[in-house]
Amino acid sequence: MDIKSVIRTIPDYPKKGVMFRDITTLWQDAGGFRHVVDLLVWPYAGVRIDKVAGIEVRGFVLGGAIAHQLSVGFIPVRKKGKLPGDVISEQYELEYGTDTVEIHSDAIKTGDNVLLVDDLIATGGTAEAAINLLRRAGGTVIGAAFVIDLPEIGGAKRIEAMGINVRTLCAFDGD
Amino acid sequence: MDIKSVIRTIPDYPKKGVMFRDITTLWQDAGGFRHVVDLLVWPYAGVRIDKVAGIEVRGFVLGGAIAHQLSVGFIPVRKKGKLPGDVISEQYELEYGTDTVEIHSDAIKTGDNVLLVDDLIATGGTAEAAINLLRRAGGTVIGAAFVIDLPEIGGAKRIEAMGINVRTLCAFDGD
Numbered sequence: 644m645d646i647k648s649v650i651r652t653i654p655d656y657p658k659k660g661v662m663f664r665d666i667t668t669l670w671q672d673a674g675g676f677r678h679v680v681d682l683l684v685w686p687y688a689g690v691r692i693d694k695v696a697g698i699e700v701r702g703f704v705l706g707g708a709i710a711h712q713l714s715v716g717f718i719p720v721r722k723k724g725k726l727p728g729d730v731i732s733e734q735y736e737l738e739y740g741t742d743t744v745e746i747h748s749d750a751i752k753t754g755d756n757v758l759l760v761d762d763l764i765a766t767g768g769t770a771e772a773a774i775n776l777l778r779r780a781g782g783t784v785i786g787a788a789f790v791i792d793l794p795e796i797g798g799a800k801r802i803e804a805m806g807i808n809v810r811t812l813c814a815f816d817g818d
Numbered sequence: 819m820d821i822k823s824v825i826r827t828i829p830d831y832p833k834k835g836v837m838f839r840d841i842t843t844l845w846q847d848a849g850g851f852r853h854v855v856d857l858l859v860w861p862y863a864g865v866r867i868d869k870v871a872g873i874e875v876r877g878f879v880l881g882g883a884i885a886h887q888l889s890v891g892f893i894p895v896r897k898k899g900k901l902p903g904d905v906i907s908e909q910y911e912l913e914y915g916t917d918t919v920e921i922h923s924d925a926i927k928t929g930d931n932v933l934l935v936d937d938l939i940a941t942g943g944t945a946e947a948a949i950n951l952l953r954r955a956g957g958t959v960i961g962a963a964f965v966i967d968l969p970e971i972g973g974a975k976r977i978e979a980m981g982i983n984v985r986t987l988c989a990f991d992g993d
Contacts, residue, residue, distance in 0.1 A: 707882030
C-alpha cells in the first residue's frame with residue numbers, strides 16, 4: 644500500500660507556511676496502522692530487543708503497538724515534569740530556547756537493547772536527546788524507527804551520525 | 819500474574835494526599851504489558867470492533883497495542899486544541915472548572931463499533947465525555963476497558979449507567 648496516501652497534509656498548521664503531516668489518518672486506517680507496524684518491525688527479526696521507547700506523544704501509539712508486537716516492555720520518553728517517579732533528564736537546543744526530555748531512572752537496565760520509535764523525524768533534536776538519555780541509562784539503542792522522514796531538514800542523517808540504524812517508511816519534501 | 823504488583827504507587831503525587839498509581843512500571847515489564855492487553859481484549863473475541871479510541875495520553879500506549887492486537891484502526895481522544903484537523907468537541911465538568919476532549923470529525927464512520935481504552939478510571943468524567951463524543955460522531959461504544967479501577971471514586975458505575983460494558987483488571991482503594 645502507498646503509506647503517503649493515508650497521511651493527511653494540513654497546510655499552515657500549526658503556523659503559516661508549515662505543511663503538517665497528520666498521521667492520525669493512518670492510525671484510523673486498520674490496514675495502514677497494521678502495515679506500518681509490520682514494516683517497522685520486520686528488519687529487527689532475530690535481533691534481541693528488550694524495550695521499545697516511544698517519544699511523547701505520537702510515538703506512544705506506534706510504540707505501544709510495536710512493543711506489543713515484539714512482546715517487550717514500553718518506555719515513555721516525556722517532556723519535563725510529566726513522569727511521576729525519579730527521572731533522568733536531557734536538555735537540547737531548539738531554534739529559540741531549549742527543551743528537555745526525561746525517562747524514569749529505573750526504566751532501563753544496563754545492557755538493555757532499545758528500539759526508539761516516533762511518528763516523524765524532522766530536525767532529529769528530540770530523537771538525539773532521547774538516544775543520549777537511553778545511552779546514559781545504560782541502554783544500547785539498536786535502532787530508531789519513524790513512519791515519516793522530512794529529508795530536507797536532515798534529522799535522519801543526524802541520528803545516523805550517532806551510529807544509529809535509522810528506519811523510515813516514507814518521505815515528504817515541500818509538496 | 820498479580821497486575822497490582824507491577825504498578826508502582828507514588829504517594830503525594832501530583833499533590834499531597836494523592837496516591838498516584840504509576841502504570842509505567844507495568845508498561846516496561848514485558849510480561850505485564852502483554853498480559854494486560856490480552857486480558858482486556860479476550861472478552862471481545864467474536865465481537866466486531868472497528869476502532870479503538872485511546873484517551874490522551876496514557877490511553878495511547880495501551881490503545882495502540884490493543885488496536886494492533888485487534889488489527890483495527892486507532893483514534894486519539896485529545897484535549898482541546900491538540901488535533902490538527904477539523905474536530906468535534908465535548909466539554910465536561912471538573913471539580914473546579916471545565917475541560918474539553920476532541921476527536922477528528924472524520925475519525926468515526928456511522929455505525930463503527932468502538933472500544934474505548936484508558937489506563938485508569940477515577941471519576942469517569944473524561945471517559946463519559948469521550949463516549950458522548952464517539953456517540954455524537956455516529957459510533958457505537960461497545961465497551962470501555964481500563965487497567966486500573968478506583969472503585970471508591972465511582973467512575974466505573976457512572977460509565978455502566980450509560981449502558982456501556984466496563985472492564986477493569988485491578989482495583990486500588992486508599993491502600
